[in-house]
Amino acid sequence: MSSSIKVENLSFGYHPKECILNDVSFSVAAGQFLGIIGPNGGGKSTLLKLLLGLLEPWKGSILINNTPPPTPRVGYVPQAFQFDKYFPITALEVVLGGRARNLSWAGRYSKEDREAAQTALARVGLSHLESHPFGSLSGGQAQRILIARALGSEPTVLLLDEPTSSTDPSAEAAILETIHSLQEGMTILMVTHNLSAILSHVEGILCVQGGAVMLHPKDVCEHFALGLYHIPLLETPKDHLTHHKKNPS
Ligand SMILES: Nc1ncnc2c1ncn2[C@@H]1O[C@H](COP(=O)(O)OP(=O)(O)OP(=O)(O)O)[C@@H](O)[C@H]1O
Ligand SMILES: [Mg+2]
Incomplete structure (x- = not known):
């Protein structure tokens, strides 16, 4: 079972006079795959931490399956x-x-924990590396192991913050394929700077730059997909389309 996410009028800053996210609203239906893009320092990682309940909003509300964070799974x-x-x-x-949250008082993992971890490894296609030292894995394999780690708690929502940022294109393709294969039964939010690589997989693109605007993949022009943020992201999608009609790019 996947979860729906509803964020309404969310504002947050780390310091009292510095607002990082201002009046952000969006929703994600259960089972959808959402890409999150935006310039460095725009507030993408901050948004994920708010969704996790690691940070407390100044204003507004976050609901994951009708429950405010921190939400299990x-x-x-x-x-x-x-x-x-x-x-x-x-x-x-x-x-x-x-x-780890399931650890017994004696600090031992149960048989059930081991089986769940092995299932998670199988889901990312790396069962054969089970007993390999983590430090000996390639960057792409290590990243898929970290995805398996996140699957250990049997989540219905998966938040990924630039999982392909330090990998070469072939490793990136393998990671994206892994993530795509997980989509059934899970709501996925993924921050990326490589919009063109995810465009055909996602149902929506959230552009985060202080505020946030939701775009449909078909409304994303080629420049945008290449990471050239050449229009103010905070124009409404409707304005954005009008703008492009007037100034085709
Ligand atoms: N713990 C913190 N304390 C104070 N300011 C912070 C903290 N974490 C982030 N910031 C600031 O908040 C703003 C948004 O940071 P955030 O990490 O959310 O951006 P981002 O969109 O994820 O950027 P990037 O693409 O570089 O990862 C930045 O100006 C950053 O310096
Ligand atoms: Mg970040």
Whole structure:
């Protein structure tokens, strides 16, 4: 079962006089795949942290399946996960970390936890790397292991923050294929700077730059898909289309 997300008039800043997200409203239906784009510092990662309940909104509301965050069963793959390559931990142990909240008082994972972690590894197509040291994996494989880790809590919502940012194009394609294969039964929100790579997979594109505007993939012009933010993102989609009729690009 996937979840729906409803954000209404959300405002937030880290410091009292500096608003980072201003009056953001959007909704995502259960099972949809939403791309989140926008310039550096626009507030994309901040928005995901608000959805996770790691930050408290100044104003407005967030509902995930009619419940305010923190909501159980929301998986998260953070931006630029830092990891000591020499730390001796296997791929399976990294995935098991996603079930840490289930740990017994003795700090041991149950058989059920191991099975869930193995299922998550299979879902990202990396069962064969189960006992490999995490530090020996390629960037793309490591990123897919981190996705499996986020699947460990059996989420109905998956939030991914630039999961392909440090990978080459072939690894990126494998990661996107993995994410796409997870879409059934899950609502997915993915921050990316590579809009053209996800355009054919997503049902909506949320442009975040202080505020937020939802676009339909068919309304995204070629320049935009290439990451050239040449129009103010905060024009309404209707204005945006009119603008393009007047000034075809
Ligand atoms: N913990 C923090 N404390 C204070 N300011 C912060 C904090 N985290 C982020 N910011 C500021 O909030 C703004 C939005 O940051 P955020 O990380 O959400 O942007 P982003 O859209 O994810 O950018 P990028 O594309 O570079 O990842 C930036 O100006 C950033 O400096
Ligand atoms: Mg970010």
